[in-house]
Amino acid sequence: MTGDTYVMRYITSVSTTHATAVNPVKLTVEQQLVASVYPCKVSGYYAGLIGSAGDAIWRQCMPDPRELEDQTQFADPLAEELLSPVPGLIHRYPDRVVLLVSNRCPVYCRFCMRKRHVGSGEDLPLEADTLEKAVAYIRSNPSIHDVILSGGDPLMLDDASLHQILSRLRSVPHVKIIRIGTRVPVTLPDRVTSELCNMLKSFHPLYINTHFNHPDEITAASARACGLLADAGIPLGNQTVLLRGVNDDISVMRNLMTGLLGIRVRPYYIHQMDLIKGTAHFRTPVSRGLDIILALRGHISGMAVPHYVIDLPGGKGKVALLPDDVEREGDLLILKTYQGERVSYRDITETRE
Numbered sequence: 001m002t003g004d005t006y007v008m009r010y011i012t013s014v015s016t017t018h019a020t021a022v023n024p025v026k027l028t029v030e031q032q033l034v035a036s037v038y039p040c041k042v043s044g045y046y047a048g049l050i051g052s053a054g055d056a057i058w059r060q061c062m063p064d065p066r067e068l069e070d071q072t073q074f075a076d077p078l079a080e081e082l083l084s085p086v087p088g089l090i091h092r093y094p095d096r097v098v099l100l101v102s103n104r105c106p107v108y109c110r111f112c113m114r115k116r117h118v119g120s121g122e123d124l125p126l127e128a129d130t131l132e133k134a135v136a137y138i139r140s141n142p143s144i145h146d147v148i149l150s151g152g153d154p155l156m157l158d159d160a161s162l163h164q165i166l167s168r169l170r171s172v173p174h175v176k177i178i179r180i181g182t183r184v185p186v187t188l189p190d191r192v193t194s195e196l197c198n199m200l201k202s203f204h205p206l207y208i209n210t211h212f213n214h215p216d217e218i219t220a221a222s223a224r225a226c227g228l229l230a231d232a233g234i235p236l237g238n239q240t241v242l243l244r245g246v247n248d249d250i251s252v253m254r255n256l257m258t259g260l261l262g263i264r265v266r267p268y269y270i271h272q273m274d275l276i277k278g279t280a281h282f283r284t285p286v287s288r289g290l291d292i293i294l295a296l297r298g299h300i301s302g303m304a305v306p307h308y309v310i311d312l313p314g315g316k317g318k319v320a321l322l323p324d325d326v327e328r329e330g331d332l333l334i335l336k337t338y339q340g341e342r343v344s345y346r347d348i349t350e351t352r353e
């Protein structure tokens, strides 16, 4: 780092180590066309979890021609850009903000809610100036107590860059907790080293929410990564996205949620798919998510039952859905935001792969 003009460096050691393994997957001409619009990247480790073409791992990472056919959705349905007071910061709720610190990930998930950002040609390295503007904004808003690092994947930054970001955030007294959202334990578990954990644990209270979607992602390597983070005193949560043809199935979800507790990860959210352009083929009706919650509640440890949430379009926030009190008018759901506003949400009609 030279003076105040340093630029975040992405982990070169990891990308070098895995260089030969990156994109070990072969794409058909059709898939290459999709990848020219929405980049394809699969870490060697994650590619190794593919059992056969079309399985739950394959569907999450391999380009699908249906991504290009989906013209009906929005690139930014959650109005994240409108809610961005300074570049890289999303301020939707009074007491917490999301800070986008990287636009890279070990694997570009085909269902990604930030599909318009991640892996896009331009790198969005978080420059010192951008970080300082975000920190200044947070400093001038004493109601902000919780900062969530997201991206892309924050753990794609090297330890020194992450340390710099965390130190700057910790210099603001009213920032009580810091969270990191990362899929690295799932897609590049070797990135979780004891050096990383030692660094992270100097910033407590620090929480990590990771992102497992299928029991096949629970492996010796991902268990080791989560164990190291947990040993550093970092409480681990998990956010799963409900994905058609991947995990929209009761026994898959039961195995996933109980499996996560077994590796010291507490299920936090199941997300209804956002209305992101290029992801329609993954969307399930809301009734599928409600059926899954019903089949989890009481049947498995309460510790393993997450909240099922919809992130309302227009930046109105997340709403938790309970099977017993969803109001419906035909294919419209009537949902109440955290501010008490009643909002109608159009569900899709039942289809199943």
Ligand SMILES: *Cc1c(COP(=O)(O)O)cnc(C)c1O
Pocket: 090, 091, 092, 093, 096, 097, 098, 148, 318
């Ligand atoms: C999801 C989200 C949060 C965090 O919400 P929690 O329910 O506290 O986990 C904060 N800000 C934005 C913009 C979000 O999308």
Ligand code: SF4
Pocket: 104, 105, 106, 107, 108, 109, 111, 112, 113, 114, 118, 151, 152, 153, 183, 211
């Ligand atoms: S790891 Fe997260 S941010 Fe990265 S592509 Fe997957 S879903 Fe998107």
